[in-house]
């Protein structure tokens with residue numbers, strides 16, 4: 001008799017054995033899916049190994065019900081990646097595989113999606129004939145910018161099938177079905193490109209000469225041409241007929257970025273991967289990667305799990321970005337899995353950022369990663385000028401200092417664009433009662449409810465609870481209730497009244513909820529429509545707005561005094577990234593930081609010496625305090641409506657395990673102690689040696705699998721957490 005060991009999607013840290021008919025073992029391979037009986041159900045399972053013995057008694061073991069695949073859907077290396085992720089992040093293997101697979105494959109189907117509908121301008125269309133229908137003309141313009149695009153992508157940009165069909169019938173667009181690997185057999189077409197400057201050339205040649213696995217940290221100030229380095233390295237990869245994965249932050253996947261890649265490699269199949277894809281589109285990209293029909297994938301974090309036929313390089317752009325870390329279920333960091341994957345495939349990994357995470361910088365300084373630096377901006381010769389505006393005793397309106405308004409007027413008068421940054425959406429973070437001091441709070445969380453004036457609602461940004469705006473104070477009945485504090489909506493309202501003839505564009509999660517609206521707003525900014533841009537961190541990252549010459553950062557103070565040891569790192573990254581939107585071409589930009597603490601050492605260091613200097617100093621502080629990356633960390637989080645259950649559960653964990661070199665702290669309340677009515681506490685686990693941490697976690701997970709208290713709470717384990725919330 002033979003047996004198979006399989007992974008099944010169940011919340012248990014174990015695998016399962018089934019028996020198989022001897023003859024079937026010749027066709028079965030690891031990575032194939034089978035159907036198995038599980039309790040009273042049938043479930044899809046993935047074969048991990050075929051073996052000749054099992055510890056299950058012969059009268060207990062059940063046979064598999066059916067074999068689904070003719071060939072593995074996960075090859076050995078891919079399976080090893082998923083096993084590693086499961087082990088490292090202490091998450092059940094069956095569930096890890098489930099998260100990685102597209103829906104159809106999870107459900108046991110085997111559709112073969114290897115053709116894709118692509119649209120391009122015909123010769124007639126390329127002349128951009130004048131058309132009455134504005135959307136039709138916009139679609140032609142979009143394709144003139146981006147080159148060939150898939151039907152799906154055009155739909156994602158807000159164009160509908162009717163517009164597309166009508167242009168096809170007018171012979172302005174051509175539609176083709178593509179599904180081949182021809183790109184691998186012919187050299188890629190490379191469109192015109194700039195000559196690299198010296199630092200870029202040094203970086204490119206170091207990367208191109210790398211053989212086997214090498215990790216590079218490309219630390220380049222904002223606007224220094226990191227993307228240009230990626231593009232020229234990709235050229236080499238494509239010429240070898242290899243595929244490449246480019247990981248970008250969630251917000252980084254804008255048409256501007258994608259168009260840049262498409263324009264450079266016009267006949268290379270480039271596909272996108274992000275959370276808005278449909279199940280069908282996911283499957284299609286998966287299949288294309290697997291078969292080698294797709295040369296480059298530009299994707300957000302979960303694209304790290306795509307199968308590739310011959311992966312030649314992984315690039316992680318803005319590697320410090322927190323969207324690379326998944327914050328629920330399998331709490332993986334795509335950048336760290338990228339390092340594992342590059343090692344596994346023996347290929348180069350490029351981590352690029354103007355503001356590298358301290359973890360990454362530490363690895364570069366200690367020679368685990370090769371450090372490549374770009375110190376100069378590509379299109380200007382001068383650096384931005386920073387100015388700390390002391391807000392103490394300053395006249396201000398809507399949180400904007402008179403002095404800032406004066407600077408804005410100067411820049412606008414010169415025909416430039418101005419960006420006003422505030423990392424808080426809504427009109428004001430709370431309402432306050434002038435009579436009794438009542439503050440609007442979420443009824444279910446230990447946090448305030450934000451006033452959204454435009455839609456007349458109070459919204460909790462943590463649990464999403466919505467309530468109409470109260471007319472009277474719920475405590476004293478007074479009608480004297482006013483907005484307290486500022487949000488982007490208020491800034492926009494104030495600036496519209498102040499600069500009546502200046503077009504303003506607000507970019508935050510509220511203003512960009514509709515499909516295609518972010519793209520439309522960014523286009524508008526790039527074409528010079530909007531002159532004042534108001535926004536949250538959505539505006540901060542990766543955008544290239546050539547005309548922005550002044551950036552005003554309204555509230556840096558909230559990040560200076562926080563209980564999270566990473567707060568200052570995140571603040572420095574945000575300020576540097578936002579500031580980096582100014583002065584990207586032509587004259588140097590100006591950056592104003594409004595603060596009540598202009599003498600604060602962090603701000604002084606950042607403004608006078610830049611992020612590079614700040615980060616290196618911050619690392620010495622982390623070392624003294626024995627905090628990550630100088631120690632390894634995990635957090636057990638637990639929540640329940642019943643506070644006693646949470647505390648009992650975590651307290652019970654403290655004596656578990658007999659691994660030396662482990663430090664435990666807790667149970668301590670989470671910074672937000674209550675969300676959606678549930679109490680939240682944490683247990684912090686630290687170890688100087690990573691192997692000790694993992695030994696301890698293995699024992700902990702084992703203990704939790706039989707723990708009765710664990711069933712009364714919702715708990716999770718976060719390895720290498722990036723925030724304390």
Ligand SMILES: Nc1ncnc2c1ncn2[C@@H]1O[C@H](COP(=O)(O)OP(=O)(O)OP(=O)(O)O)[C@@H](O)[C@H]1O
Nearest residue numbers: 194195196197222223224225226227228378379542
């Ligand atoms: N060698 C070069 N010669 C001329 N222009 C260049 C060169 N390299 C890059 N550029 C241009 O400079 C601008 C900034 O470059 P790029 O967007 O690649 O910078 P980046 O480092 O990726 O920026 P950020 O980190 O702010 O996103 C772009 O318009 C790009 O086309």
Ligand SMILES: [Zn+2]
Nearest residue numbers: 442445460463
């Ligand atoms: Zn809430």
